[in-house]
Amino acid sequence: MTDLALAVDIGGTKMAAGLVDRSGSLQERARVPTHGDADTRGPEVLWRTLADLVHQVQLRVAPGDRVVVCGVGCGGPMSPDGETVSPLNIAEWRDFPLRARLHELTGVPTHVDNDAKALALGEGWVGAAAGRHDYMGIVVSTGVGGGIVLDGRLLGGRLGNAGHIGHVVVVPDGRRCACGGRGCLEAEASGTAIAAVTGRPADVAPPYMVERTGTLVGRAVASVVNLLDLPLAVVSGSVALGFGPPFFEAAQREVDLRCGLDYARGARVIAGGLGDRGPLIGAGCVGWRRVEASL
Numbered sequence: 001m002t003d004l005a006l007a008v009d010i011g012g013t014k015m016a017a018g019l020v021d022r023s024g025s026l027q028e029r030a031r032v033p034t035h036g037d038a039d040t041r042g043p044e045v046l047w048r049t050l051a052d053l054v055h056q057v058q059l060r061v062a063p064g065d066r067v068v069v070c071g072v073g074c075g076g077p078m079s080p081d082g083e084t085v086s087p088l089n090i091a092e093w094r095d096f097p098l099r100a101r102l103h104e105l106t107g108v109p110t111h112v113d114n115d116a117k118a119l120a121l122g123e124g125w126v127g128a129a130a131g132r133h134d135y136m137g138i139v140v141s142t143g144v145g146g147g148i149v150l151d152g153r154l155l156g157g158r159l160g161n162a163g164h165i166g167h168v169v170v171v172p173d174g175r176r177c178a179c180g181g182r183g184c185l186e187a188e189a190s191g192t193a194i195a196a197v198t199g200r201p202a203d204v205a206p207p208y209m210v211e212r213t214g215t216l217v218g219r220a221v222a223s224v225v226n227l228l229d230l231p232l233a234v235v236s237g238s239v240a241l242g243f244g245p246p247f248f249e250a251a252q253r254e255v256d257l258r259c260g261l262d263y264a265r266g267a268r269v270i271a272g273g274l275g276d277r278g279p280l281i282g283a284g285c286v287g288w289r290r291v292e293a294s295l
Contacts, residue, residue: 002065005291006106007283008054010034010074010098011115012089012142012192013238015050017057019067020284024126026277028060034090046092051105058106070102070110071287073118073279075143080160082112088178089143089192111290115279116145117154117163119272121289122282123234124149128273134230137272138165140217141237144186150228166190168220185220189213191239202239207246213239214247218254218269225259225267236272 002021009016011034018029032053034046061067075087084095103110113121120137123129129137133152139145144166148155155162166186167179174183175193187193191202194213198205205213217240221233233255240247251269259267272278 002062003068004061004065005284005287006054006057006067006070006108007280007287008050008070008072008074008102009115009118009279009283010050010072010085010087010090011279012075012087015053016280017053018280018284019057019061020071020281020288022288024122024281024285026280026284028057029277029280030056043092043094043096046090047096047101054102054105067106067108069287069291070106070108071118071283071285071290072098072102072110072112073115073283073286074098074112076114076145076164077159077161078112078114082160085112088186109287109290111286113286114145114147114161114164115139115282116166117147118282118286119236119274119278120147120149120163120234120282121154121285122274122278123236123272125285126274126281127278128234128270129232130273132232135232135234136163136165136221136224136228136230138217138221138233138235138240139237140189140191140213140235140240142191144190144217144237146224148224148228148230150230165220165224168223170216170219185216189216189239194239203242205243210243210246211250213243214250215254217247218251219258221251221267221269222255222258222264225255225264226261229263231267233267233269234272235269236274236278238276241271241275 146165
């Protein structure tokens with residue numbers, strides 16, 4: 001018999017679910033777009049889409065195996081323990097009771113955290129930051145999020161939203177952000193922002209935009225490195241990984257330029273090691289770490 005975590009990842013572009021074992025192996029997965037027909041959108045429509053997806057994955061549990069926990073990564077902000085979520089990139093859900101609804105649906109203990117924090121956990125578990133005790137994980141995708149591991153512990157914060165690097169200001173008086181501010185990293189470097197500026201999807205962004213995006217991510221990373229004495233930033237997400245080496249080279253140049261103190265010099269920006277499996281492995285880790293903590 002294999003114990004499994006039902007992993008759920010909820011982002012602005014897609015929702016995914018899968019099965020993750022105790023070793024961090026992703027056994028099954030399925031995904032659907034987050035948004036459907038604009039005329040039928042609403043909180044319960046989106047919930048039904050997610051519930052159908054979860055049910056589809058539950059049917060794939062092999063005979064003799066069992067799901068013992070549900071781990072969830074969701075865009076933020078959210079209230080403590082993900083009791084309610086209000087993702088900036090999912091307008092349908094404001095104060096949506098995600099944890100309770102998934103617990104009722106699955107019948108197993110359910111734990112919710114920010115999707116970027118979940119990915120940071122996954123990268124430290126079986127990814128590019130495995131064995132590291134001090135690092136940040138960053139997701140550059142539809143939005144921009146982050147999670148920080150310091151002294152081996154994922155930072156939570158007062159309401160569970162610590163590490164949200166997407167709202168570090170990188171362009172003073174820059175573009176208006178969904179959070180209400182201006183010049184946030186998310187407003188300047190996310191897939192949504194790139195599409196708004198260039199008029200085309202991020203996956204066909206011109207070279208100057210690739211370099212600009214990397215530079216701005218590096219600028220935000222440098223601020224966190226200088227503040228928290230972190231030696232490593234692991235960057236994932238469809239935009240960052242899709243842009244590839246030119247993005248990472250620009251980010252590293254900016255970090256090198258702005259991290260001059262002895263303890264900050266030499267900080268590295270590297271690509272996440274889990275690829276498109278990362279969000280679900282991270283969500284599974286959210287569940288497994290709570291199981292381990294209860295033993």
